[in-house]
Amino acid sequence: EVQLVESGGGLVQPGGSLRLSCAASGFTFSISSYAMSWVRQAPGKGLEWVSAINSGGGSTSYADSVKGRFTISRDNAKNTLYLQMNSLKPKDTAVYYCAKYTSDTVVAGTGSWLYDYWGQRTQVTVSS
DSSP, rough: OOOEEEEEEEEEEETOOOOEEEEEEEEOOOOGSEEEEEEEEEETOOEEEEEEEEEEEEEEETTTTTTTTTTEEEEGGGGGEEEOOOOOOGGGGGEEEEESSSSSSSSSSSGGGEEEEOOOOOOEEEEE
C-alpha cells in the first residue's frame, strides 16, 4: 500500500518546538525524484501551503508566516521528509499534511493538481 505517514505532532506551549516526520512507503518508484511539501489547515480555515523542498534538498521555500521559524529537510535514503518547527505560536495550531508533488517543480500552492499523494495528517496544537 502506498502511503505517506506523518508523525511528531502534539501539544506544545508557545515558544516550544516540534519536529514532524513524513515517512513514505509502498511506492514502486523512489520519491527522491520529486519535490515534497508541508501543508496545514487551521480550525475552520482552508489549506495553507507551509513549505516545500526539491528532490535533492538543495532548494527550499517557506510561507512568510513560518519563515525563520520552520526548517524543511529530507533524507532520501530513508524516504523521509521533516519539518522542524521552532518558536511555535498559537496561530500555528493546525493539522499538518505532507504531500508529494507530481514533479520536481516547487509551486507555493495547495491546488489538487500539484500533488498526487497526501499523508494522513498529524495534529499540532500550540497552547499554554
